Amino acid sequence: MGVRAAVSRPMHPRKTELALSVLQAHRAPLDLRQRRALILCDGKRSLDDLSQLLGNDAPALVAQLIRDGYLLADAPDAPPAVPAPVVMAAPAPAAAAAPATERRRSMVAARIYVLDILALQRNPTAQQLHRQLQSSREEGETVNAIRLALAHLPAMTSDGYAQRVRGRLQEVLPEPHLATVLQATPLPAA
Secondary structure (H helix, E strand, O other): OHHHHHOOOOOOOEEOHHHHHHHHHOOOOOOHHHHHHHHHOEOOOOHHHHHHHHOOOHHHHHHHHHHOOOEEOOOOOHHHHOHHHHHHHOOOOHHHHHHHHHHOOOHHHHHHHHHHHHHHOOOHHHHHHHHHHHHOOOHHHHHHHHHHHHHHHHHHOOHHHHHHHHHHHHHHOOHHHHHHHHOOOOOOOO
């Protein structure tokens, strides 16, 4: 905790041009977890925010992506702050892994993920779906907006990418909404 307290300003990692091109290409030497971290690193989320969305190993993951040239840290003192959470996370008991996974199941995490996926698409339909999801306030509206975005995604990108997004949503959506969101939804008539 002492190392983290010494940092005067929290780190807000943001994507480099390399990261943007890798995410747009949908083919890269990145695993799903690294892609997810890149999508969530928008320069607005702090390292603490990312830890809540990605888990306790987020600082190490962000540090690796910074070293590999995919992310930039906006604070000049950010790199020394990265090892501190890794040291703090190491003594956590192995039994805490299951609750951490469950804690990451949230409508907010699913909503942020889909918003970020839609923002990466250069398509008018994606922009409209992004606005619809962003303006949804009630849980039912959010579920329907995510379901609609997921139904339109295969028309905007590759089938493999759409399947990876579905797989990630299976990990983050709250259990009661899994069947509703992930069911096959026909596209509405134009």
